[in-house]
Amino acid sequence: MSRIIVVTSGKGGVGKTTVTSNLGAALARSGCTVALVDADFGLRNLDLLLGLEERVVYTALDVLAGECRLAQALVKDKRLKGLVLLPAAQNRSKESVQPEQMKKIVDALAKGYDYIIVDCPAGIEMGFRNAIAAAKEALIVTTPEVAAVRDADRVIGLLEAEGIDNINLIVNRLKPGMVQDNKMMSVEDVLELLGVSLIGVVPDDERVIVATNKGEPLVLYEDSSLPAIAFTNIARRLQGEKVPFLDFMAAHDNLLTRIRRMFGG
Amino acid sequence: MTSESTFSIDITDDSLSPPLVARYSQVLLKSEGEKLLLILPTEQEMKLNLIPWSEVWQELKHHLQGKEQSWQAGSSVSLIARDQLLDARQLHKIAETLSEVELGLEWVYTSRRQTAVAAAAAGYSVEQQSSHPQSLVGVAEETKSLVLEEPLYLQNTIRSGVEVRHRGTIIVLGDVNPGGAAIAAGDIFVWGRLRGIAHAGAQGNRQCRIMALQMEPKQLRIADMVARAPKFLPDHVEPEVAYVTSEGIRLAKAMDFAKTHSYSKEVEGWKDSF
Ligand SMILES: Nc1ncnc2c1ncn2[C@@H]1O[C@H](COP(=O)(O)OP(=O)(O)OP(=O)(O)O)[C@@H](O)[C@H]1O
Numbered sequence: 080m081s082r083i084i085v086v087t088s089g090k091g092g093v094g095k096t097t098v099t100s101n102l103g104a105a106l107a108r109s110g111c112t113v114a115l116v117d118a119d120f121g122l123r124n125l126d127l128l129l130g131l132e133e134r135v136v137y138t139a140l141d142v143l144a145g146e147c148r149l150a151q152a153l154v155k156d157k158r159l160k161g162l163v164l165l166p167a168a169q170n171r172s173k174e175s176v177q178p179e180q181m182k183k184i185v186d187a188l189a190k191g192y193d194y195i196i197v198d199c200p201a202g203i204e205m206g207f208r209n210a211i212a213a214a215k216e217a218l219i220v221t222t223p224e225v226a227a228v229r230d231a232d233r234v235i236g237l238l239e240a241e242g243i244d245n246i247n248l249i250v251n252r253l254k255p256g257m258v259q260d261n262k263m264m265s266v267e268d269v270l271e272l273l274g275v276s277l278i279g280v281v282p283d284d285e286r287v288i289v290a291t292n293k294g295e296p297l298v299l300y301e302d303s304s305l306p307a308i309a310f311t312n313i314a315r316r317l318q319g320e321k322v323p324f325l326d327f328m329a330a331h332d333n334l335l336t337r338i339r340r341m342f343g344g
Numbered sequence: 345m346t347s348e349s350t351f352s353i354d355i356t357d358d359s360l361s362p363p364l365v366a367r368y369s370q371v372l373l374k375s376e377g378e379k380l381l382l383i384l385p386t387e388q389e390m391k392l393n394l395i396p397w398s399e400v401w402q403e404l405k406h407h408l409q410g411k412e413q414s415w416q417a418g419s420s421v422s423l424i425a426r427d428q429l430l431d432a433r434q435l436h437k438i439a440e441t442l443s444e445v446e447l448g449l450e451w452v453y454t455s456r457r458q459t460a461v462a463a464a465a466a467g468y469s470v471e472q473q474s475s476h477p478q479s480l481v482g483v484a485e486e487t488k489s490l491v492l493e494e495p496l497y498l499q500n501t502i503r504s505g506v507e508v509r510h511r512g513t514i515i516v517l518g519d520v521n522p523g524g525a526a527i528a529a530g531d532i533f534v535w536g537r538l539r540g541i542a543h544a545g546a547q548g549n550r551q552c553r554i555m556a557l558q559m560e561p562k563q564l565r566i567a568d569m570v571a572r573a574p575k576f577l578p579d580h581v582e583p584e585v586a587y588v589t590s591e592g593i594r595l596a597k598a599m600d601f602a603k604t605h606s607y608s609k610e611v612e613g614w615k616d617s618f
Pocket residue numbers: 088090091092093094095096097098119199200201251252253281282283284285287288289291306
């Protein structure tokens with residue numbers, strides 16, 4: 080049975096597309112077949128992050144309009160066999176697609192791939208409705224910021240009302256130093272508020288931005304980095320593996336704070 | 345350390361008074377004898393209050409989840425659609441939602457011919473309102489009266505963006521998150537953390553109280569009074585109750601409240617009976 084997962088957040092710019100591309104690459108590398116669906120009509124950029132922009136010929140809209148077959152619109156990844164992308168049209172608005180149409184496409188993809196991962200646009204309007212139409216489970220991406228968490232909470236409520244209750248949380252762009260200085264919400268704070276299960280924590284790291292700009296998912300780099308390990312671990316947990324969480328706080332801890340904690344201070 | 349100074353909310357802004365609330369749950373679920381009645385708002389009620397269908401929908405789901413244990417699996421439901429235009433798809437969605445909590449849609453009462461036709465075509469028993477049984481009309485009308493409804497029992501967290509309104513007492517078995525709101529004509533009990541907005545006695549009853557296992561609200565409202573949250577949270581948490589006194593809204597330990605406080609009609613507030 081294939082799995083249909085929507086990556087969503089409510090708030091924009093928190094890392095949905097980054098998560099989608101890295102998870103897709105990590106899953107494909109471990110031997111799964113993966114179709115990534117860009118549901119961000121009008122502002123597509125999943126193709127950019129995957130470095131596949133120049134290979135895009137058709138989009139989901141062309142499939143819906145009967146201009147091409149679904150298989151023709153799928154862009155094959157240049158590095159990984161088993162990874163394909165269904166691009167979104169850039170020149171149309173989000174209103175040009177209906178949830179039922181989206182569902183038809185995704186259900187068709189589910190016949191041929193182990194994982195269908197849908198990259199959702201920001202917001203909770205039509206684009207969101209389209210992206211969640213076929214989803215059976217959801218990955219909520221949030222940064223440890225009050226506004227992002229508030230939006231994540233809202234989105235979780237909407238997903239639950241639609242009957243999607245297999246919901247996992249990714250906390251992205253954590254800065255352990257700031258958490259320690261009480262300047263940023265901790266992962267525990269976020270979890271306590273949202274009340275859904277955690278599937279991964281990704282630290283804030285420049286290398287994520289560098290990889291984004293190069294169009295190469297970070298998880299595919301030769302020398303591994305903390306964020307790359309974090310993304311890979313999320314992919315493993317998705318597949319049911321029990322992987323211990325990286326302890327960014329411990330890595331950041333210095334002797335003094337450890338002594339202080341020993342004395343309960 | 346007196347309980348007043350530890351627990352009182354630091355600012356009670358009397359210049360602010362919240363609007364009293366006249367609008368409540370749009371959807372009602374009632375049992376009448378063997379039958380369950382699902383009552384929809386009228387078209388006019390929805391238009392007047394600018395309520396979109398999606399909201400009616402979310403409310404219906406809340407009601408169903410909250411009351412799940414109050415009926416037997418397989419019970420049949422009569423839909424009181426009033427003057428709503430429902431097509432086959434909407435009827436199907438309602439039936440599907442009911443079936444998730446093991447209820448079956450059986451009867452559809454409507455005053456609209458199109459709805460009656462769609463319902464009949466979908467295989468439901470239909471009755472147009474002209475021949476509406478007296479008892480059912482009675483129930484639908486009664487919802488307009490000032491008498492409080494039975495408590496609304498919610499078994500999930502009220503998340504950001506969700507506002508639950510009920511013409512009665514609200515019991516939340518979960519949290520009220522920041523950005524969420526519970527608005528009740530009666531009392532509000534939160535069996536969890538209260539971090540959003542709670543408005544008890546929303547029709548003007550100052551006797552109503554708000555209780556929470558953990559009080560961290562952005563704002564508390566009781567009847568026509570507002571209190572903002574204290575800047576500093578107490579370092580230990582315990583169940584607290586918010587109530588109206590002659591000086592504004594105050595907090596006290598929930599444990600002793602019933603024994604130590606009584607309501608005074610003259611001052612329109614609660615008094616410490618010691
Ligand atoms: N862990 C991280 N560390 C540093 N930068 C990051 C991290 N995750 C994402 N970013 C950066 O944040 C920016 C926004 O990321 P991304 O495009 O994935 O967000 P999005 O949620 O898809 O945005 P939108 O809502 O616009 O679709 C990008 O420049 C990306 O490189």
